[in-house]
Amino acid sequence: MNNKRFTLASLALVIAAGCSSSALAETAQHEWIKDQDYKLTILHTNDNHGNFWQNKYGERGMAARATLINNIRSEVQAKGGSLLLLSGGDINTGVPESDLLDAQPDFIGMNMIGYDAMAVGNHEFDNPLDVLAKQADWADFPFLAANIYKDGKRMFDAYKIFNKNGVKIAVIGLTTEDTAKIGNPEYIKQVKFTDPKVEAKRVIAEIKSKHSPDVIIATTHMGHYLNGDSGSNAPGDVQLARYLEEGSLDMIIGGHSQEPVCMEGPNQYANFKPGQSCKPDVQNGTYIVQAYEWGKYVGRADYTFKNGEFTLQSYNLIPVNLKKKVKNAEGKKVRVFIQDEIAQDQSVLNTLKPFQEKGEAALSIVIGQSNGLLQGERNIVRNNQTNLGRLIATAHMQRAKSDFSIMNSGGVRASLEAGEISYKGVLTVQPFGNTITYVDMTGNEVINYLNEVATKSKDSGAYAQFAGISMTVANKQVTNVVIAGKPLDLSATYRFTIPSFNAAGGDGYPKITAHPSYVNTGYVDAEVLKDYIQANSPLDIADFAPKNEITYQ
Ligand SMILES: [Zn+2]
Incomplete structure (x- = not known):
């Protein structure tokens, strides 16, 4: 070519x-030698x-x-x-x-x-x-x-x-x-x-x-x-x-x-x-x-x-x-x-x-504190909303300036004990290096999305942790959705975050990477959590206690 x-x-x-002619002369100027191979x-x-x-x-x-x-x-x-x-x-x-x-x-x-x-x-x-x-x-x-x-x-x-x-x-x-x-x-x-x-x-x-x-x-x-x-x-x-x-x-x-x-x-x-x-x-x-x-x-x-x-x-x-x-x-x-x-x-x-x-040494430096256990134990976080699930989702929500956030419980791998927290500890909670993505959906689209995501069975990594949103789940349908304290408006637009793994269809979530408003921020989950803990310490675990994000009927 x-x-x-x-x-x-x-x-x-x-x-x-x-x-x-002057422009031509300039174009013709060169330092290389005719017929020489470079x-x-x-x-x-x-x-x-x-x-x-x-x-x-x-x-x-x-x-x-x-x-x-x-x-x-x-x-x-x-x-x-x-x-x-x-x-x-x-x-x-x-x-x-x-x-x-x-x-x-x-x-x-x-x-x-x-x-x-x-x-x-x-x-x-x-x-x-x-x-x-x-x-x-x-x-x-x-x-x-x-x-x-x-x-x-x-x-x-x-x-x-x-x-x-x-x-x-x-x-x-x-x-x-x-x-x-x-x-x-x-x-x-x-x-x-x-x-x-x-x-x-x-x-x-x-x-x-x-x-x-x-x-x-x-x-x-x-x-x-x-x-x-x-x-x-x-x-x-x-x-x-x-x-x-x-x-x-x-x-x-x-x-x-x-x-x-x-x-x-x-x-x-x-x-x-x-x-x-x-x-x-x-x-x-x-x-x-x-x-x-x-x-x-x-x-x-x-x-x-x-x-x-x-x-x-x-x-x-x-x-x-x-x-x-x-x-x-x-x-x-x-x-x-x-x-x-x-x-x-x-x-x-x-x-x-x-x-x-x-x-490596800096990973062990204390980045923050909490006044109680932040729960990420597998059998608990995959069956219930937990303070750690909400903490992670809240960190994502804040970083992406979204209205609410969804976090798959399979992406929460450990608890954070009461007391001092290091970056190393954060990396044990989120070792996968998933990135934060977000999408803007109408209230109508949100309902359809939640009907699939919020109804995933318990005791699986697909079970979702939420922040900024609450809902009722009955017969595989989501109702009574409240976002930022207000009932969901079907025609309004809402921004929410989701880990890159789930946006791509992981855990059986709907694949949303082709959605016209989809954005992968490239922010790595552990880094976002670390920053949030650093900026908000000491953490009061009461601030992250579950508040009926999902009510099953
Ligand atoms: Zn890039």
């Missing part, structure tokens, strides 16, 4: 239209979400990623090529050890690995803006976002120009407009997220006139949606490529939808497995890639550049110490590396280790 042909074709149109390797990751350290099975981690990337860098340099390393954003949120340190180890790790630039992700707005400013300061590379404004000015650079052996590469950063919906509302009041497609068009024109780049790449945090069908999400990379003039962007390095973008055919995903080959998406003359999430893979695109032609030679998603389960000689399931183990880089490991230890 040769994108440069389109650029040359459009240049011919410009000539025909009688463009001024090699450029682009590496990428996205949606790190706090995964600076390897997981408990020895998978992933920045120390192994560093070795992998250093090896590729040496290989490319030995062949006279150059390398660009980009991130599709969302460095923040997801691993408590990182979250508690404002992702400092993640940014230090990225510096050591040698990232060149990063797109700003929606989760970069999970913390107050001064934390984001501190992170941008920690990073030795720019945060790029063309479509984020504060006080009428861009908060970040829109793009950066790289000169690799005389080949000029422009990298533009773009962020999903959904950040306005899913960023922490407390922190983004004064931040404006404009349409990234429109900004991209404008910035591309600006870059072309100012810098005449040979290659233009976007590093985005917008999501890849098959055939541009983003449903209730803001438009993603496919829509971006289609919106622009054909081939305007040579490549889009994506993030946000957290998947390997590997195609079987046009607008059809391949059933990709780690270690297999991966064919990137191509839309309107632009390659689109994404490397799943959490540093599971490093994406590698090897390009050649000759006489203005930028040509993709090969593309790969390289697993970073991923494992699979196999049966050993005794028939027991064990985890083995899918590919040869990548040794961890010692200096990255040594640098990050104290952070991991500090993060």
